[in-house]
Amino acid sequence: MVFNFFSTLGLFYINKMPNKKIALITGVSREMGLGFETAKQLAQKKYRVIITARDYYKVKELADRLLAEGLDVLPFALDILSDDSVENLVSKIETNFGKLHVLVNNAGGFYDAGANALDTSLAFAHEVFETNLFGAWRMIKSFTPLLEKSGEGVVVNITSGAGTYSDPDFGLISKSDTPLYGITKLALNGLTVKLAPILKTKGILINAVNPGFAATYPGYAEWGARPVAQGAKGIVWAAILPKDGPTGSFFMDGKNIGWQL
Ligand SMILES: NC(=O)c1ccc[n+]([C@@H]2O[C@H](COP(=O)([O-])OP(=O)(O)OC[C@H]3O[C@@H](n4cnc5c(N)ncnc54)[C@H](OP(=O)(O)O)[C@@H]3O)[C@@H](O)[C@H]2O)c1
Helix, strand or coil, rough: HHHHHHHHHHHHHHHHHCCCCCCECCCCCCCCHHHHHHHHHHCCCCCCCEEEEEHHHHHHHHHHHHHHHCCEEEEECCCCHHHHHHHHHHHHHHHHHCCEEEEECCCCCCCCCCCCCCCCHHHHHHHHHHHHHHHHHHHHHHHHHHHHHHHCCEEEEEEEHHHHCCCCCCCCCCCCCCHHEEEEHHHHHHHHHHHHHHHHHCCEEEEEEECCCCCCCCCHHHCCEEHHHHHHHHHHHHCCCCCCCCCEEEEEECCCCCCCC
């Protein structure tokens, strides 16, 4: 019940603050991760940021760090694979805020470096699709009503160069071997395209953003990864697009990079 106690306290505190745009980010369990940095940058832009992770204690500790910097963040437990967990959060946000402006589908991963598609276990493939595609899809389906209520909703799906055909380093036809990861991100790009015209009728923008190879784990920087803050900047760019901004596209660093051959 610690979760409920702190969450209630947080909501009480936050409801006393003036109206702000509300953003929700999935998969914020690590200080080095893109989710944490995106939360920080969005909160610095005066958004009220709801950060979530499966493990409440991890996300609470991260929220405390941002709160100590005077940023407006609120932690919640969320498993994007669970209908109950997602619906529980929908109902909390609906009750306390009545709407949602930004959904960042950041949770994901399972980088199967060195694998080949013929040997990939289909059981594992299902597991990765559950998170990288269906988790994001579930979030969008469940939060669309609250995003619509904001009148200017935005969805950002975090994709990857691995989900393109032609990214020279990580694309499907490059020498990089991350087949399952790449196929799930390709599917996420496809979902983004198919949902865009439907969500547009509800005043919601949806785009996929490639953060680029970012130093979210020890050793990545030595392999040429760029600073996490740089990757997150492109995510934030897409999260704060104006109402008449682009939709159904694939961006990196604010530039439409396409994802076809
Ligand atoms: N780093 C890069 O170079 C790079 C490049 C392109 C794209 N991306 C994408 O950027 C996103 C963030 O990656 P990252 O590098 O920052 O790594 P990360 O910190 O490991 O982020 C992945 C997050 O997803 C969470 N997650 C996994 N399954 C979940 C579930 N069922 N419910 C809720 N959360 C779940 C993980 O939580 P747990 O701790 O609970 O497992 C973790 O917080 C991912 O979508 C990744 O594919 C990263």
